[in-house]
Amino acid sequence: MAQAPKRPAGRAGMKKELPEKFKSYKNVWVYVELERGAIHPVSWELMGEGRKLADKLGVDLCGVVMGPEGEGIEHAATEAFAYGADRMYICADPVLTDYRNEPYTRALTDMVNTYQPEILLLGATTLGRDLAGSVATTLRTGLTADSTELDVDADKSLAATRPTFGGSLLCTIYTLNFRPQMATVRPRVMAMPEAQPGREGEIVRHPLGIAEGDIVTKILDFVADATSDDANLAYADIVVAGGMGLGSVENFRHVQDLAKVLGGEYGCSRPVVQKGWMPADRQIGQTGKTIRPRLYIAAGISGAIQHRVGVEGADLIVAINTDPDAKIFDFAHLGVVADATKVLPALTDAFARRLRAPVSTTEPA
Amino acid sequence: MAEHFDAIVVGAGPSGNAAAYTMAKAGLSVLQIDRGEYPGSKNVQGAILYADALERIIPDFREEAPLERHVVEQRMWCLEEKSHTGVHHRSDDFNEEKPNRYTILRAQFDRWFSEEVRNAGALLICETTVTDLVKDEAGKVIGVETDREGPPIYADVVILGEGVNALVGQRAGLRPELKPAHVALAVKETHFLPEETVRERFNLAGEEDGVVIEVMGSVSSGMVGTGFIYTNRESISIGVGCLISDFQETEISPYSLLDKFKSHPSVAPLLKGSEMKEYVAHLIPEGGYNAIPTLTGDGWVIVGDAGQFVNAVHREGSNLAMTTGRLAAETVIQLKVEEKPCTEANLKLYRDKLAESFVMKDLKKYRRLPDILHRNKQLFTAYPKALAKAMQTFIRVDGTDKKTKEGQMVRALRDARGGWWNVITDMFKIARAWR
Amino acid sequence: MDASDLDFDGLNIVVCIKQVPDSAQIRVHPVTNTIMRQGVPTIINPYDLFALEEAMRLRDQYGGRVTVLTMGPPMAEESLRRALGLGADRAVLITDRRFAGSDTLATSFALATALSKIGSERPIDIVFTGKQTIDGDTAQVGPGIARRLGLNQLTYVAAIDMLDQDRAEIVVRRRSEGGVQVLKSALPCLITMLEGTNEIRRGTITDMLRAARAELTVWSAEEAGVEDLMMCGLRGSPTVVKRVFAPSPREDKAEMLAVEGKKPAQIGDALLDMIFVQQPKLEADLLAAPTPNA
Numbered sequence A: 001m002a003q004a005p006k007r008p009a010g011r012a013g014m015k016k017e018l019p020e021k022f023k024s025y026k027n028v029w030v031y032v033e034l035e036r037g038a039i040h041p042v043s044w045e046l047m048g049e050g051r052k053l054a055d056k057l058g059v060d061l062c063g064v065v066m067g068p069e070g071e072g073i074e075h076a077a078t079e080a081f082a083y084g085a086d087r088m089y090i091c092a093d094p095v096l097t098d099y100r101n102e103p104y105t106r107a108l109t110d111m112v113n114t115y116q117p118e119i120l121l122l123g124a125t126t127l128g129r130d131l132a133g134s135v136a137t138t139l140r141t142g143l144t145a146d147s148t149e150l151d152v153d154a155d156k157s158l159a160a161t162r163p164t165f166g167g168s169l170l171c172t173i174y175t176l177n178f179r180p181q182m183a184t185v186r187p188r189v190m191a192m193p194e195a196q197p198g199r200e201g202e203i204v205r206h207p208l209g210i211a212e213g214d215i216v217t218k219i220l221d222f223v224a225d226a227t228s229d230d231a232n233l234a235y236a237d238i239v240v241a242g243g244m245g246l247g248s249v250e251n252f253r254h255v256q257d258l259a260k261v262l263g264g265e266y267g268c269s270r271p272v273v274q275k276g277w278m279p280a281d282r283q284i285g286q287t288g289k290t291i292r293p294r295l296y297i298a299a300g301i302s303g304a305i306q307h308r309v310g311v312e313g314a315d316l317i318v319a320i321n322t323d324p325d326a327k328i329f330d331f332a333h334l335g336v337v338a339d340a341t342k343v344l345p346a347l348t349d350a351f352a353r354r355l356r357a358p359v360s361t362t363e364p365a
Numbered sequence B: 001m002a003e004h005f006d007a008i009v010v011g012a013g014p015s016g017n018a019a020a021y022t023m024a025k026a027g028l029s030v031l032q033i034d035r036g037e038y039p040g041s042k043n044v045q046g047a048i049l050y051a052d053a054l055e056r057i058i059p060d061f062r063e064e065a066p067l068e069r070h071v072v073e074q075r076m077w078c079l080e081e082k083s084h085t086g087v088h089h090r091s092d093d094f095n096e097e098k099p100n101r102y103t104i105l106r107a108q109f110d111r112w113f114s115e116e117v118r119n120a121g122a123l124l125i126c127e128t129t130v131t132d133l134v135k136d137e138a139g140k141v142i143g144v145e146t147d148r149e150g151p152p153i154y155a156d157v158v159i160l161g162e163g164v165n166a167l168v169g170q171r172a173g174l175r176p177e178l179k180p181a182h183v184a185l186a187v188k189e190t191h192f193l194p195e196e197t198v199r200e201r202f203n204l205a206g207e208e209d210g211v212v213i214e215v216m217g218s219v220s221s222g223m224v225g226t227g228f229i230y231t232n233r234e235s236i237s238i239g240v241g242c243l244i245s246d247f248q249e250t251e252i253s254p255y256s257l258l259d260k261f262k263s264h265p266s267v268a269p270l271l272k273g274s275e276m277k278e279y280v281a282h283l284i285p286e287g288g289y290n291a292i293p294t295l296t297g298d299g300w301v302i303v304g305d306a307g308q309f310v311n312a313v314h315r316e317g318s319n320l321a322m323t324t325g326r327l328a329a330e331t332v333i334q335l336k337v338e339e340k341p342c343t344e345a346n347l348k349l350y351r352d353k354l355a356e357s358f359v360m361k362d363l364k365k366y367r368r369l370p371d372i373l374h375r376n377k378q379l380f381t382a383y384p385k386a387l388a389k390a391m392q393t394f395i396r397v398d399g400t401d402k403k404t405k406e407g408q409m410v411r412a413l414r415d416a417r418g419g420w421w422n423v424i425t426d427m428f429k430i431a432r433a434w435r
Numbered sequence C: 001m002d003a004s005d006l007d008f009d010g011l012n013i014v015v016c017i018k019q020v021p022d023s024a025q026i027r028v029h030p031v032t033n034t035i036m037r038q039g040v041p042t043i044i045n046p047y048d049l050f051a052l053e054e055a056m057r058l059r060d061q062y063g064g065r066v067t068v069l070t071m072g073p074p075m076a077e078e079s080l081r082r083a084l085g086l087g088a089d090r091a092v093l094i095t096d097r098r099f100a101g102s103d104t105l106a107t108s109f110a111l112a113t114a115l116s117k118i119g120s121e122r123p124i125d126i127v128f129t130g131k132q133t134i135d136g137d138t139a140q141v142g143p144g145i146a147r148r149l150g151l152n153q154l155t156y157v158a159a160i161d162m163l164d165q166d167r168a169e170i171v172v173r174r175r176s177e178g179g180v181q182v183l184k185s186a187l188p189c190l191i192t193m194l195e196g197t198n199e200i201r202r203g204t205i206t207d208m209l210r211a212a213r214a215e216l217t218v219w220s221a222e223e224a225g226v227e228d229l230m231m232c233g234l235r236g237s238p239t240v241v242k243r244v245f246a247p248s249p250r251e252d253k254a255e256m257l258a259v260e261g262k263k264p265a266q267i268g269d270a271l272l273d274m275i276f277v278q279q280p281k282l283e284a285d286l287l288a289a290p291t292p293n294a
């Protein structure tokens, strides 16, 4: 069942009656995801969104970050201020060196219980989802996963909107009588805010109440991905993607060629992955990556809703499709009704000439 | 230890379900096997359900079965490029307590029927394709092989309700390959429309009233075939089917044929603004009586489409399927009771039961028709044209006196066939075929 | 489940599966914007099949039993039978009107309760869930269950490297941002399996017959061991769905490039121009950037 809207009417009409114990809960929190010394950009995307919510509510925007002592975590705080945080809660401890559910859940729940935020936002990353799930359960509060839109309504409660039923519908979800109101948001769904370097804020340090000895799960090793395609695709400025319309795995070299000339990344639709023409981490859309490039070129992609939700954030969407009625033209900015297998090479060539980049063709994928 | 059942039923369509249900109810141990992901998942039908055949199997089916609408109006259209001439019959009598015809969605209907079969005590396994029949040294069919790992499964009798393709029967050499002239290929689309819209467009008063439109004429572009439009609760089914042999000759693509049908001025407004849900293609056996294969042998029986049991003229199939399935089951039950083995000789009983039933009587009645239609395409071209022309002449008020008009109409008919002689022979052929 | 089911050597594994509407076939009512469930077939949540297969592989290697558990309407029995047909040993359905409208918290509560009941008959070694469902799509029920039962939580598991029953130890590879964590943890644990990690097997004809005959264990809320009904269904769900609506169509459609009589090359040039007209800054930046493969 989860959040599938069984019957929207359900308790929707129900009047909000916040229990006493929660009345004191205040402020918007954003979980700043620090892993292996790096901060996941989704943290700042959330910070930008959290700022808006905090301003609407007239409360503080706070960040919470965990990890080992060292400049990594201090640096995270400074950046957080630059991205709009008023206060940072820091829990630094060697036990938190690598992410593990146990100590992280412990630390975050402790801090929530101590400082009582009304809203807590996390990135819908492997870390964020792992942590949010167990924290929400421990706190017995509501959690809206993969929100695509956040707002506060008249009575100041968080309205989190997310896709449901495979993206064919959207639903707006409230956590009426519990605090904090928790939500996760997928990377790239929210825009990256402008940083204001030098912006300052308050720092609160919180001790971790758990020792290595009490933790069952140990980290034996970390194997970094050879190619960190993951990040690149989601954060690329230019993305060229191909769909079933390309007809064959060979034709995907046209997609790769164009991406290469533009110094961008390439992706694909889901069936292409299911066909084994492209690896799963190249899939764009609801069950793949969400992207927000400045330029997105979709070739031979019909534009099904599940694909659409993953690309709508792009500044400029260009669609090449033989079918003038293809759904993709409903949300693309520029459209060409033509055979992508012919247009792609031509476009690659055009760009190459304009950008003085030699066209080097890839071997068929 | 090897699995053994009183009967194995191949297929969970109307025929297989009828057979499995009837035998299970009678206490036989029945295993039913269907290749679909779930029963009916791949099955295609217009679809109209004829209550009578099902009522004889499950008398109170109306309480549970997923029925879309009951038919209160039948339209028969003769289509021409820009027109249709029709006979409509609507009657409040059809709003009876136990309506006679319903529109259904096969996927749901088959699911429900299959549920009933299981409740009756039969075992069903899906996503499993019967690949071959197991025979003993004497050549008697004693079980089936499937596409799954594991030993064969044995039974006293195997009932083949595998539908029109009937590959199992073919592979086992029980029946010949289908002849292109004996099968129609039908393509069909389901179009979503809000319930209210469906009711408005077909001016249906009652929540569950439905309309059926059977179409001939230009819809088949000169091939032997017909089209149909059925109203479901919140969708419309539209399709057209013609003989494979004609598709081969004319090289017309079924899809373009359906597209043409959909864009016809009389049809387009009915579909306006709808969302296409599914596009399916399926075969219909239309060889009729003369195409019926051997139906029984040592340890096996053929029912439903696999036996060519379709009355193309009246677009009846599922009811023949259910009836043949039931009769086969009753035969097996009777033999079981009399403790007789399911041999060729004993199973003759099934053929006798068929002969007495409407199934054989109807098919026999029309036995000449398929052939005649096949060899007289003018029935699908010339006459519709003439009819359209005649109707217009008749309706238009343009100062021409009625006597002259009648003359024109009669001539229109004659010229359509280049002379009265042809018209008369056509009439004669049809009449003979109908007898 | 009768006692005989319970004396076996090896692992006691439970896999949580959910029956979901095949969302590929879901349609939204053009007018009322409601889901048209009519005739939409249901399937086992695709992600759960990876969990089921992994569980069965462990069983085949170390011995034991795989129980599939689901919370859902009575018709969810179908999915359980399908799971048995795929090779699972036992199936438990918890179904109760009062579960209706459960969000992830209430769902994990109900499942956790049923799991403790199953565990009371014989301790559970591993609970598997899929990564996420395609209808709920939250990836939260797994962690929820782990938390409530105090199981070691191992999410996004790509592979199980080692399992030592006597020392109750397990080593898994866990997908995380930019790499894979190799984690050593202890049984009992909860594993949410990553997709694409294995391929679900096809049950044998014997499995299928067993599945068709199987007597499923069906529990109501009380039978599943639920004491506090306030924790179930809508009542037990802190989240409330207030509004359901269709994505708003972008009013302005795509500006189309006229292609009549143009050669691909011309189309390419024309398209490039259109792109740069819309994104002048992009052109500048691209020209500034060091040519990618120079």
Ligand SMILES: Cc1cc2nc3c(=O)[nH]c(=O)nc-3n(C[C@H](O)[C@H](O)[C@H](O)COP(=O)(O)OP(=O)(O)OC[C@H]3O[C@@H](n4cnc5c(N)ncnc54)[C@H](O)[C@@H]3O)c2cc1C
Residues within 6 Å of the ligand: A166, A242, A243, A244, A245, A246, A268, A269, A270, A271, A272, A283, A284, A285, A286, A287, A288, A289, A299, A300, A301, A302, A303, A304, A305, A306, A307, A310, A320, A321, A322, A323, A326, A338, A339, A340, A341, C022, C023, C024, C025, C134
């Ligand atoms: C729960 C769920 C989750 C999903 N998640 C995702 C997801 O994350 N991402 C995703 O992409 N999909 C997802 N899907 C699948 C989605 O519904 C669509 O099926 C999929 O996006 C279609 O991919 P496609 O457009 O490449 O293929 P098609 O739908 O087959 O479209 C092919 C297109 O190519 C065009 N074409 C054909 N030939 C040419 C040519 N020579 N030149 C140019 N155009 C041509 C055709 O006109 C057509 O429009 C999901 C589905 C479900 C049910």
Ligand SMILES: Cc1cc2nc3c(=O)[nH]c(=O)nc-3n(C[C@H](O)[C@H](O)[C@H](O)COP(=O)(O)OP(=O)(O)OC[C@H]3O[C@@H](n4cnc5c(N)ncnc54)[C@H](O)[C@@H]3O)c2cc1C
Residues within 6 Å of the ligand: B010, B011, B012, B013, B014, B015, B016, B017, B033, B034, B035, B036, B039, B040, B042, B043, B044, B045, B046, B047, B048, B049, B050, B128, B129, B130, B131, B161, B162, B163, B164, B167, B168, B186, B187, B188, B239, B241, B282, B283, B284, B303, B304, B305, B306, B309, B310, B315, B316, B317, B318, B319, B320, B321
């Ligand atoms: C477009 C169209 C419209 C129609 N309209 C009507 C109508 O309005 N009214 C009407 O009464 N009839 C209609 N018919 C005819 C009707 O659909 C058939 O006569 C009827 O479905 C026959 O039932 P059956 O059980 O014999 O075969 P089917 O319904 O085809 O069932 C065969 C079953 O066997 C299974 N199967 C096949 N091979 C194997 C195997 N090797 N192993 C395991 N399982 C197997 C299939 O999965 C299928 O479930 C229509 C047919 C079509 C195509």
Ligand SMILES: Nc1ncnc2c1ncn2[C@@H]1O[C@H](COP(=O)(O)O)[C@@H](O)[C@H]1O
Residues within 6 Å of the ligand: A001, A002, C016, C017, C018, C045, C047, C048, C069, C070, C071, C072, C104, C107, C111, C128, C129, C130, C131, C132, C133, C134, C136, C137, C138, C139, C140, C141, C142
């Ligand atoms: N109703 C349910 N019954 C059984 N398992 C479930 C149910 N809902 C969710 N799950 C399990 O929890 C996982 C995550 O679901 P979700 O949080 O909805 O994405 C699924 O892959 C299932 O394994």
